[in-house]
Amino acid sequence: MLARTQYQLEASDLLTVLALVRAHTLAGAGERLGQDASTVFRSVQRIERGLGQPLFQRSRAGYQPGELAQSIAEHAEQLELALESARAAAQTLPEQVAGRVRITTTDTILHGLVAPALATLRAEHPLIELELHAGNEVANLTRRDADIAVRATRRPPPHLVGRHLGPIRVALYTARSAAGRRHAKLALDQAPWIAPDDALPDHPTVVWRKRHLPRVVPVCRVNSILTVAELVARGLGIGLLPLFLAQARSDLLALGEPIEACQTDLWLLTHTESRHLRRVSAVYGHLAQAIALP
Structure with missing residues (x-):
């Protein structure tokens, strides 16, 4: 109890705890902090001794934060925001926008919609640094794993603020090659299918096909819609x-009109506390204007 009342947390302590809460491993936290794992380990031990209680539960799955560690991390996020804002302000003129902005989306949306908008963004704001994460898992904006998310969803998380960019319409495609045209002549339940069944079992396209064509077994199961496009274009x-x-x-040929049941919505999302940062607001506004859906 004596240690707990005497120990004064420093800013570096908060950032160390935050890094380990996010990464769950010493190596991952060290990478975020620019330190080696042993340094992070010693820092955490020192903080826990000073506070007189453990902050993390150690297991084979990594370091799991306790209630106090979560609370410290929340305060550390505010410190992180303040530091990033101060650094950006110190390095730029009043009319310039600078700093790092983390964007998370899927590989399909990144290649099809976000990437085309980035060239004009770079020309408009050359001092902004972009960190792009493409994956099917949703990065945690609350934990500052990302500043902006571009996601296909019918129900965006209620704790995030966002803009509806429009409907994502979906249709059935084959290749324009001879092989693709042969596939087009077959009944839908007889044609070879490419689909992301195991990787995205709840994807609207998977749900629709299983409901309307339950006998179809895909000849290729893949882990992304982008890969579906590549294999279909090759005539598989x-x-x-x-x-x-x-x-x-x-190299792709539509086999009919868009299927309404497969349609979902595209959302541009950010956290309430991040949207007021100049660099986040600049990128958010640019993407909102530049992304156009057919």
């Missing part, structure tokens, strides 16, 4: 693809 089978990805390709 047919597949359901978003129009924003398929319409720009000359």
